[in-house]
Amino acid sequence: MLYPDQPVPVLVDRLRYLEGLGFDQVFLPDHAADLRGLGSHWFDSWSVLATAALATERIRIGTMVANQILRPPAQLAKQAIALDHLSGGRFELGIGAGLFAWDHHSVGQLPWPPKERAERFADYVAIVDGVLRGGVFSHRGARLWVQDVVTVPGSLQSPRLPITVGGQSPTLIRVAAGYAESWNTHGPPGASAAEVIAITAEQNRRLDRLATEAGRDPAAIRRSYTIFGPWDPRRGRHGYEEVFERFAGAGVSEFVLDWPGEAHQEEFERVAREVIPALRDN
Known part of the structure; x- marks a missing residue:
């Protein structure tokens, strides 16, 4: 981003x-x-x-x-x-x-x-x-x-x-099920890290159901998470590797990273050059 x-x-x-x-x-x-x-x-x-x-x-x-x-x-x-x-x-x-x-x-x-x-x-x-x-x-x-x-x-x-x-509202998820090649979320503002994971997993399941009802293959809709709030590695509690692993378990396959700022540029470059290519190969 x-x-x-x-x-x-x-x-x-x-x-x-x-x-x-x-x-x-x-x-x-x-x-x-x-x-x-x-x-x-x-x-x-x-x-x-x-x-x-x-x-x-x-x-x-x-x-x-x-x-x-x-x-x-x-x-x-x-x-x-x-x-x-x-x-x-x-x-x-x-x-x-x-x-x-x-x-x-x-x-x-x-x-x-x-x-x-x-x-x-x-x-x-x-x-x-x-x-x-x-x-x-x-x-x-x-x-x-x-x-x-x-x-x-x-x-x-x-x-x-x-x-x-x-977006995350029921209407937006229904629209994604009917039209989108990808659905993106950043999790509910103010939710805890555990709540964001749980809610994202449930929203992914809802998207699957709605896509099937709309006559679409749920697997054709990519799931994307913009790293935000309690999961932002710049806050120092969760590293990028943990974010990728935890959200993959909730059905997410793509991640949007924020511009790092000078203080976090070295870690940003490490993730881009070492972590992401290995995940992409898998």
Whole structure:
């Protein structure tokens, strides 16, 4: 996970550094400002992703996660298609329901109630999925609709570029079961380390059931954990090896590491060069 919180030349250096370390993917968040401090340096992530597409050659790029608050779904899908072509078919679109009031305020709207947020998200992903496939697409849902959206070309990847659904609510997990190639979680905020493991395992089982009900093979949906909260190795209680082992037991096969900061860079490089390649080979 790379934050767009540095001058562009520094971000380019970091992108190439991550590619050189052998990571499979690099993701950027999607907010109107830095959630860690609203007055901080912060570029538009989609513009940085365009730079990433041109500054790298192998590493896959994407959003973790695109924010339904900030742009209409058909427009988001067309942005993703452009980046898929710009990167030579290396783009992955993570989508989330959004949450923060200041994201709503940045586009001139009041925050949505939870029921509306969930209904919008179900329609939002359905529209994104349809537009990504190219051609002419219409959808009329509970909250959102589009009519005769013409998309030429569609995704460079076939039948469309991959979608990740990020989030933990029952609605988001159901949407992931119906549409996503990957589901991402960072665990419930405020939960203990043991609770995060247990809840993630149960959510994975629920995703399996819902995917089967939707006529999909549960094994076709990758499971991803963004290392966060009590499991963050930078807190000093759990090492990366323990995180990978414990969450693999809960059904997770992919991990998103945060940018390490100078104090933790040596450990970050060790894990990238020594630990992750051995796990990937298994």
